[in-house]
Amino acid sequence: MSKRLTLGIFGFGVVGQGLYDIIKTKDLNLSIKKFVIKDPTKERSLPASLFTTDASVILDDPEINTVVELINDADAAYDITVRALRSGKNVVSANKKMIATHLEELVKIQQEHGTSLLYEGAVCGSIPIIRNLEEYYDNELLHSVSGIFNGSSNYILSKIFNEKQSYEVALKKAQDLGFAETDPTLDVGGYDPKYKLAIVASHAYGLYINPDEILNLGIDKLGNSDIQFANEKNYKIKLIPLAKEVDSKHVVLYVLPKFIRKDNILSNVENEYNGVLVKAAFADEQFFYGKGAGGHPTGSAVLSDITALRYDYRYEYKKHLESQQVEYSTDYQLEVYFRYADEKTLEQIQFDSISERYYAENFKYVIAKINLQEIIKKRDLIHQDGNFLAEII
Amino acid sequence: MSKRLTLGIFGFGVVGQGLYDIIKTKDLNLSIKKFVIKDPTKERSLPASLFTTDASVILDDPEINTVVELINDADAAYDITVRALRSGKNVVSANKKMIATHLEELVKIQQEHGTSLLYEGAVCGSIPIIRNLEEYYDNELLHSVSGIFNGSSNYILSKIFNEKQSYEVALKKAQDLGFAETDPTLDVGGYDPKYKLAIVASHAYGLYINPDEILNLGIDKLGNSDIQFANEKNYKIKLIPLAKEVDSKHVVLYVLPKFIRKDNILSNVENEYNGVLVKAAFADEQFFYGKGAGGHPTGSAVLSDITALRYDYRYEYKKHLESQQVEYSTDYQLEVYFRYADEKTLEQIQFDSISERYYAENFKYVIAKINLQEIIKKRDLIHQDGNFLAEII
Numbered sequence: 001m002s003k004r005l006t007l008g009i010f011g012f013g014v015v016g017q018g019l020y021d022i023i024k025t026k027d028l029n030l031s032i033k034k035f036v037i038k039d040p041t042k043e044r045s046l047p048a049s050l051f052t053t054d055a056s057v058i059l060d061d062p063e064i065n066t067v068v069e070l071i072n073d074a075d076a077a078y079d080i081t082v083r084a085l086r087s088g089k090n091v092v093s094a095n096k097k098m099i100a101t102h103l104e105e106l107v108k109i110q111q112e113h114g115t116s117l118l119y120e121g122a123v124c125g126s127i128p129i130i131r132n133l134e135e136y137y138d139n140e141l142l143h144s145v146s147g148i149f150n151g152s153s154n155y156i157l158s159k160i161f162n163e164k165q166s167y168e169v170a171l172k173k174a175q176d177l178g179f180a181e182t183d184p185t186l187d188v189g190g191y192d193p194k195y196k197l198a199i200v201a202s203h204a205y206g207l208y209i210n211p212d213e214i215l216n217l218g219i220d221k222l223g224n225s226d227i228q229f230a231n232e233k234n235y236k237i238k239l240i241p242l243a244k245e246v247d248s249k250h251v252v253l254y255v256l257p258k259f260i261r262k263d264n265i266l267s268n269v270e271n272e273y274n275g276v277l278v279k280a281a282f283a284d285e286q287f288f289y290g291k292g293a294g295g296h297p298t299g300s301a302v303l304s305d306i307t308a309l310r311y312d313y314r315y316e317y318k319k320h321l322e323s324q325q326v327e328y329s330t331d332y333q334l335e336v337y338f339r340y341a342d343e344k345t346l347e348q349i350q351f352d353s354i355s356e357r358y359y360a361e362n363f364k365y366v367i368a369k370i371n372l373q374e375i376i377k378k379r380d381l382i383h384q385d386g387n388f389l390a391e392i393i
Numbered sequence: 394m395s396k397r398l399t400l401g402i403f404g405f406g407v408v409g410q411g412l413y414d415i416i417k418t419k420d421l422n423l424s425i426k427k428f429v430i431k432d433p434t435k436e437r438s439l440p441a442s443l444f445t446t447d448a449s450v451i452l453d454d455p456e457i458n459t460v461v462e463l464i465n466d467a468d469a470a471y472d473i474t475v476r477a478l479r480s481g482k483n484v485v486s487a488n489k490k491m492i493a494t495h496l497e498e499l500v501k502i503q504q505e506h507g508t509s510l511l512y513e514g515a516v517c518g519s520i521p522i523i524r525n526l527e528e529y530y531d532n533e534l535l536h537s538v539s540g541i542f543n544g545s546s547n548y549i550l551s552k553i554f555n556e557k558q559s560y561e562v563a564l565k566k567a568q569d570l571g572f573a574e575t576d577p578t579l580d581v582g583g584y585d586p587k588y589k590l591a592i593v594a595s596h597a598y599g600l601y602i603n604p605d606e607i608l609n610l611g612i613d614k615l616g617n618s619d620i621q622f623a624n625e626k627n628y629k630i631k632l633i634p635l636a637k638e639v640d641s642k643h644v645v646l647y648v649l650p651k652f653i654r655k656d657n658i659l660s661n662v663e664n665e666y667n668g669v670l671v672k673a674a675f676a677d678e679q680f681f682y683g684k685g686a687g688g689h690p691t692g693s694a695v696l697s698d699i700t701a702l703r704y705d706y707r708y709e710y711k712k713h714l715e716s717q718q719v720e721y722s723t724d725y726q727l728e729v730y731f732r733y734a735d736e737k738t739l740e741q742i743q744f745d746s747i748s749e750r751y752y753a754e755n756f757k758y759v760i761a762k763i764n765l766q767e768i769i770k771k772r773d774l775i776h777q778d779g780n781f782l783a784e785i786i
Contacts, residue, residue: 022675026532126676128529135528136521139419139700140693265682268661282415282693283519289658289680300533300675307532 002310003065005030008058008089010080011070012037012044012051015094015121015302018295019068020046022303029310030066034058038071059083066309067091068302074098081106085115092305094121094298097211100195104208107317116314118305123196124149124274126290126297128304133203133278134315141281144244145204149196151272151292152180152187153219153239158270160227161236167222179272190216190239190255197241197253200276204243205251206319209328215376216241216255221388225363226339235259236267237390250329254372257390259337264393332372334391339365341386349378367392395703396458398423401451401482403473404463405430405437405444408487408514408695411688412461413439415696422703423459427451431464452476459702460484461695467491474499478508485698487514487691490604493588497601500710509707511698516589517542517667519683519690521697526596526671527708534674537637538597542589544665544685545573545580546612546632551663553620554629560615572665583609583632583648590634590646593669597636598644599712602721608769609648614781618756619732628652629660630783643722647765650783652730657786725765727784732758734779742771760785 009016012035023032035051036058037044044051058064059080067084069077074097081098084091086109093099099106099119110117120130124147133145148154152174159170171188174180186192194216201207219239230237241255260267265287269275274292279285291297333352340346346366351374356367375382375389382389402409405428416425428444429451430437437444451457452473460477462470467490474491477484479502486492492499492512503510513523517540526538541547545567552563564581567573579585587609594600612632623630634648653660658680662668667685672678684690726745733739739759744767749760768775768782775782 018675025534025674028532126673126679128525131529132521132525135701136524136697139421139696141418265661268658280519280693281418282411282689282696284684284687284690284693285682286519287680287682289678289682291677294677296675297677300673300677303532303675304529308528 002029003312005066005306005310006064007032007066007068007306008034008036008061008064009068009070010036010055010058013070014295015070015298017045018299019070019302021296022299028307030306033061033064055080059087065089066306068306069093069095070302071095074101078102081117082109085109085117086113088113088115090116090309091118092121092302092309093117093119094302096122096192096195096199100198100211103199103202107320110314116309116312118308118313118315119199120305121298121301123199124276124290125292125294126300127274127276127288127292128301129200129276129288130203130315132288133200137204137278137280137283138318140283142204142245143279143281144242145200145276145278146240146242146244146266147276148238148266148269148274149193149241149276149292150187150190150239151274152184153190154269154274155179155272156188157219157237157239161230162270166224167219167227185220188218188220190218193239193241194255197243197255201243201251201253203315203319205245205326206317206322207251207326207328208320209253213328214253214255215330215372215379217257217379217383217389219257221383221385222257223339223388226388226390229337229365230259233259234262236262238266238269240266245326246329246332249326250331251326252329252332252372259390259392330373330376333369334372335367335369337365337367337390337392338382339363339388341384345381345384345387348381350374395422396705398459398699398703399457400425400459400461400699401427401429401454401457402461402463403429403448403451403470406463407688408463408691410438411692412463412695414689415692421700423699426454426457448473452480458482459699461699462486462488463695464488467494471495474510475502478502478510479506481506481508483509483702484511485514485695485702486510486512487695489515489585489588489592493591493604496592496595500713503707509702509705511701511706511708512592513698514691514694516592517669517683518685518687519693520667520669520681520685521694522593522669522681523596523708525681526593530597530671530673530676531711533676535597535638536672536674537635538593538669538671539633539635539637539659540669541631541659541662541667542586542634542669542685543580543583543632544667545577546583547662547667548572548665549581550612550630550632554623555663559617560612560620578613581611581613583611586632586634587648590636590648594636594644594646596708596712598638598719599710599715600644600719600721601713602646606721607646607648608723608765608772610650610772610776610782611648612650614776614778615650616732616781619781619783622730622758623652626652627655629655631659631662633659638719639722639725642719643724644719645722645725645765652783652785723766723769726762727765728760728762730758730760730783730785731775732756732781734777738774738777738780741774743767
């Protein structure tokens with residue numbers, strides 16, 4: 001019934017190792033033939049014969065029918081994935097940036113070559129959100145999909161709000177523990193959750209949106225005044241990507257820090273955990289929670305994709321093929337808190353209305369309505385040092 | 394690509410109506426040909442020609458290829474399901490008692506007749522737990538599956554612990570709101586979550602267990618002393634079904650009220666909501682949350698099953714077919730709180746050890762270790778008026 005898989009795996013980092021750990025515990029009708037690695041001098045826990053630095057050893061081996069791509073470099077991952085899909089191999093990838101950036105083309109290649117690309121591990125680690133959007137909510141009217149998609153920034157925010165640490169101290173701790181990179185921009189700047197959002201939105205609404213077109217502001221400008229403001233008002237700040245149907249024809253997508261109330265279910269997602277909140281017309285509020293990163297959680301998602309390929313599973317992209325398509329829009333009014341350093345900044349931004357304004361020597365802010373398009377247009381101005389913007393929900 | 398479905402639906406109650414509401418909003422390549430109802434005199438919101446009281450009108454109609462069974466009577470549901478599956482029709486059912494009681498036979502009939510029976514709506518309403526166990530965790534080593542599976546009893550417990558109501562007042566309110574039946578035993582006695590547990594355990598561990606063999610104690614004996622005890626110790630009480638791998642060969646299943654700490658994720662599942670907590674070797678802790686009952690949430694799960702049948706989806710029951718099977722066991726030691734009225738009761742129960750003992754005129758309890766087998770053996774004695782048992786975790 002199930003097809004025997006022979007795997008070629010690119011990458012033997014934390015996820016590759018986690019995957020290997022899982023596979024060896026189970027009798028799964030699959031075998032790993034080769035790992036392609038970058039650094040041949042690094043000591044490995046497995047026999048040297050399993051490793052090579054030559055991608056062709058996997059890509060040109062007709063016996064290998066399944067390629068697992070677990071490398072960081074999005075460009076290299078793209079080349080590998082395209083070559084593999086075109087040569088009749090199925091691919092499992094965990095590279096969110098690569099998938100988000102090239103999804104439309106990758107879907108076309110799959111269709112042309114009858115191959116399958118699965119990427120559950122690319123979005124929120126162990127949480128099976130893509131599979132559920134694809135299989136289970138395929139006929140649901142989805143009002144919105146949002147959540148905590150980035151463990152690093154969430155870890156930092158948990159330290160800030162639960163342990164009263166400053167942003168700088170919390171970031172340093174996250175870096176020491178390996179939860180954040182030396183250059184943390186991808187995480188704290190909201191790029192990583194944006195890539196995931198683009199993938200999620202694609203499966204939720206049948207859209208192909210280049211991530212460059214989606215607004216992301218992160219928590220990298222978060223200051224002590226903002227934290228104090230949040231605490232006084234009994235808010236927590238979370239970095240939240242959102243895909244939302246604003247009317248029956250339009251969907252908005254953006255990543256912003258948000259002030260959320262403590263009864264918001266996302267308020268309970270702490271530290272390196274992820275949570276996905278799906279609001280649907282009939283299923284109502286659905287929430288998925290689990291570890292968003294790490295070798296074993298992500299490895300388990302990758303394995304689930306691999307074993308699904310034994311049954312020739314593929315995403316159907318049903319919502320992309322539907323006649324009634326929704327369109328991506330940036331015309332959406334939101335309420336924000338905006339702390340700014342320089343009074344001139346405020347004059348250059350067009351707010352729809354300002355409901356509160358606070359002014360002190362070292363702390364100035366407004367609470368205001370603003371259109372998403374205006375935030376996109378003035379992004380660089382808003383994102384300067386001394387400023388911080390967050391949505392209030 | 395998708396098969397056109399012609400539906401015959403048994404039942405037009407809250408779920409049947411909810412389902413109809415959902416179907417009419419979408420172009421799904423399916424049509425409803427007939428509803429079979431019990432009471433022909435009741436006024437209906439749809440044309441009379443859609444209704445009949447004669448089951449054969451659906452079951453003998455060769456044009457109807459899909460039967461949706463949404464009636465309360467488990468015996469009648471069983472007859473309908475078996476007849477339909479045997480005559481080549483696929484079936485979607487939301488009847489947890491029927492599925493739990495007859496699952497092994499129903500799987501056999503599906504295999505013999507090449508038909509498919511789906512029942513996501515039978516377990517935790519809108520939460521896609523069966524589909525995820527079947528498809529996504531099919532190769533995961535599952536340590537345990539537990540959760541809040543019964544909205545009625547959870548609503549009552551929320552009123553008790555968040556609004557300081559007594560059990561009696563909270564039950565009355567739940568009944569007034571339609572969250573609990575006039576005879577609430579099925580819910581507050583833990584039978585309903587037990588049926589769901591049997592189904593979940595089947596998909597999680599490949600077991601067929603007659604629900605009669607599974608221990609269930611409910612919250613129906615919960616008294617003010619127990620509530621006060623929980624509050625003093627900073628516990629909440631929740632009614633929790635559990636399937637747990639106690640070693641590599643044995644799984645225990647039982648439903649008990651439990652004292653849980655407020656940092657337990659299930660502690661945040663309030664009112665009529667359900668939550669399912671899956672602990673897996675590699676995916677780690679996974680949590681699914683959503684509405685457990687109601688016309689639209691359950692209707693959405695039923696619809697998801699119906700639309701999956703357009704692609705001839707069927708449960709594979711892979712874990713039942715695996716060579717390394719686990720067995721059902723009742724040999725498991727747990728720690729319990731046991732309030733009792735009569736000192737003689739205590740003498741008749743064999744505890745492994747008693748760590749605390751409290752004695753006052755109107756309130757006596759022990760904290761003790763006890764084997765699950767002993768609770769099963771002394772169930773009637775333990776479940777007498779004046780007594781209340783809950784696990785401490």
